[in-house]
Amino acid sequence: MNTSVSVSLRDVHLAFGANRVLRGVDLDVPRGATACVIGPSGSGKSTLLRTINRLIEPDRGDVLLDGRSVLGDDPDRLRQRVGMVFQQFNLFPHMSVLRNVTLALRRIRKLPEDEAVAVARHELDRVGLAAKADARPAQLSGGQQQRVAIARALALQPQVMLFDEATSALDPELVKGVLSLMAELSAGGMTMVVVTHEMGFAREVADTVAFMDRGVVLEAGAPAAVFEAAEHPRLRQFLSQVL
Amino acid sequence: MDPLSTLWETFFDWDSMREALPEMLTVGLPNTLILAVSAALLGSVLGMLLAVAGISRTRWLRWPARVYTDVFRGLPAAATILLIGVGLAPLGMEVWGPNPYPLGILALSLIAAAYIGEIFRSGIQSVEAAQVEAARALGFSWGEAMRVVIIPQGVRRVLPAWVNQLIALIKDSSLVYFLGLLASQRELFRIGQDYAANTGNQSALLLAGLFYLALTVPLTHAVNWIDRRLRHGRPAGAPGDEDDDLTLAGAVEGSPR
Numbered sequence: 001m002n003t004s005v006s007v008s009l010r011d012v013h014l015a016f017g018a019n020r021v022l023r024g025v026d027l028d029v030p031r032g033a034t035a036c037v038i039g040p041s042g043s044g045k046s047t048l049l050r051t052i053n054r055l056i057e058p059d060r061g062d063v064l065l066d067g068r069s070v071l072g073d074d075p076d077r078l079r080q081r082v083g084m085v086f087q088q089f090n091l092f093p094h095m096s097v098l099r100n101v102t103l104a105l106r107r108i109r110k111l112p113e114d115e116a117v118a119v120a121r122h123e124l125d126r127v128g129l130a131a132k133a134d135a136r137p138a139q140l141s142g143g144q145q146q147r148v149a150i151a152r153a154l155a156l157q158p159q160v161m162l163f164d165e166a167t168s169a170l171d172p173e174l175v176k177g178v179l180s181l182m183a184e185l186s187a188g189g190m191t192m193v194v195v196t197h198e199m200g201f202a203r204e205v206a207d208t209v210a211f212m213d214r215g216v217v218l219e220a221g222a223p224a225a226v227f228e229a230a231e232h233p234r235l236r237q238f239l240s241q242v243l
Numbered sequence: 244m245d246p247l248s249t250l251w252e253t254f255f256d257w258d259s260m261r262e263a264l265p266e267m268l269t270v271g272l273p274n275t276l277i278l279a280v281s282a283a284l285l286g287s288v289l290g291m292l293l294a295v296a297g298i299s300r301t302r303w304l305r306w307p308a309r310v311y312t313d314v315f316r317g318l319p320a321a322a323t324i325l326l327i328g329v330g331l332a333p334l335g336m337e338v339w340g341p342n343p344y345p346l347g348i349l350a351l352s353l354i355a356a357a358y359i360g361e362i363f364r365s366g367i368q369s370v371e372a373a374q375v376e377a378a379r380a381l382g383f384s385w386g387e388a389m390r391v392v393i394i395p396q397g398v399r400r401v402l403p404a405w406v407n408q409l410i411a412l413i414k415d416s417s418l419v420y421f422l423g424l425l426a427s428q429r430e431l432f433r434i435g436q437d438y439a440a441n442t443g444n445q446s447a448l449l450l451a452g453l454f455y456l457a458l459t460v461p462l463t464h465a466v467n468w469i470d471r472r473l474r475h476g477r478p479a480g481a482p483g484d485e486d487d488d489l490t491l492a493g494a495v496e497g498s499p500r
Contacts, residue, residue: 055376080382090377094396094473104381107391156381 004191005066005081005159006031012051012061014044021047022058023215029193029208031066034186036202036223037195039212040238045195048212049162052193053082065160080108083153087165089145091137091152097124098133101152109156123151127181143174147181154185161185163194199242203227211235256446263438263447267454271431275454278344278416278430282351283409289352290359295389297364308360315357320415324350328422344428347419355412362404367397399473406466410459431455 007029014022021044029035037045050056052063054075062069070078091100101120105111111119124130127147129140137145146166153161163182167175179198183205186192196202202209203223210220211232219232227243230236296308315323327350328343339345370393378388398405417432424433435451438444 053380055380076379076382076384079380082380084377084380086373086377086380088373090371090373092374092377092392092396094399103391104383107387108382152381 003157003159004032004189006033006064007035007052007160007191007193008062008064008067009048009051010062010064012048012058012063014047014051014056014058021215022051024061025212025215025217027193027210027217027220029191032189032191033207034190034192034194034205035208035210036206037193037210037212037217038197038199038202038238038242043212044215045212046164049084049164049193049195052160052162053079053084055079055084076108080104080156081159082162083156083158083160084162085146085149085153085164085166087168089137089142089149089169091145091149093137095136096133097129097135097137097140097148100137100148101155104152104156119155120151123155124148126154127151128177141174142170143177146170146178150178150181150185158190160191160193163192163196165195165197167196167198197242199227199239211238213238253445254449256444259438259442259444259446260450263434263450266434267431267447267450270427270429271434271451272454274428274430275413275416275432275458278348278351278419279409279413279458281348282355282412282416285348285352286355286359286408286412287405289356290363291394293356293360294363294367295394297360298368312357312360315354316361318354320354321418321421323354324418325421326350327353328419332422342428343419343422343424347416347422351412351416351419354415355408358408358411359405362401362408363394363398366399366401366404367393369400370396402470402473403466406462410462413458413462414455 007027009025009027012022012025013020025044025048027035027037027048037048039045047056051058054063054070058071063071065078065081091097092103095103098117098120101123102113102116105116105119106113109116121130121133124133127150129144129147129151132140132144132148137148140148150166166182167178170178175198179201182192182194182201186205194201194206206223208220209223209226210217211226211230211234212218213234219226219230219235226235227239230239293308293312296304297312299305299308318326324347328346331346331349332343335343335346367389374392374396375385375388378392379385383391416430419430420433420436424430429437431451431454432448435448438447
């Protein structure tokens, strides 16, 4: 995991028509650190995440990996460096679990079949699902699907991992397994940007917690500072509602 | 003679059927299959191109696909076959010689493509946008995401409708008789019709009908079987759908459900 890079957003703006979703976002995630982005729904958290791998192009501002702007890069190559995990898992339902993980390795990395399978089996083993390699996604629980989705992203050896409310769609009893996997990754030195409603996770795992509201990062800092000594009234109000 | 036995003899005269059977089997059936299978292949490829053009963000692809579909879906199949088979006959004569099949297959394919294109398009558009996003997040280009992730899923969802169209195609293949066929080129319907015209007895035509049913009915059942398998995976006892799994997951945790 020594290939991790730092992530920075500089004054990122984005509007969908008249709807100004991001209004000058700044965020710094040092190499190997984990940043949790919290905030009310509709505050622009998921959009912010998607500007990092350019699934959404910002109107203005800059996105930097390792201090270098990515806005001039080929987006397809950029996305191979940035893993992403979605709220609804988004596994490919017409393929086996193994095929889900090998797909990009074979088609994009052009690895031979046996090498791709070896990498995929290693990643599935790491998320504890080696035994499910031949199952279809629909045969797995939500928590298992999400762990496969994480393995699928990790197989490409990303330098950054983005998590978009990775546990929000899970049954309560399945959340823990996914969160502990994410905590393991974080401890292993992966740079992670995690949009989450799991305040316990943010408090324990994050190096930085950023509070977003109405398209800007209102307050960011160490978890202790954000959770125990919130300065901004809107953050205090948000915390009083979720804690 | 009483009306009932007249009816019986008109349609179920075994001797007429037996007389027509060898030619049906050795000439009619192969010809119908050649027409239907070639047009199914060509029509499906064209249909896929139309479907992708139809969802393109480029107006110059979307628009022609739209017009094509409207025209070829809107014309009677018989009219299209005559227009193309007769209209292009001088051209066809130079390319293929005096064989009406290439133009007949072309006409059948063009008609089928219009319907199949709409079927594929609806299937592709039913695949969640999140699937494209997931593929793109892995580094796939839009085209690759379509080819590897979206189109395979979309096509699976509309397999039964696609097979319906192939069934229509098998039946419509009889319309090439408009184009004037040599004895060796006659397909099932034409052979049945010729025997019926010569003998004044409709039994050979009914026999042709039975051949069509023998082709189309198994096709329907085969696709339903494939459809079930694609939906639920291998039938080997694995839990079928998500509901089962959630129940299992709950049971493992010991929570009452």
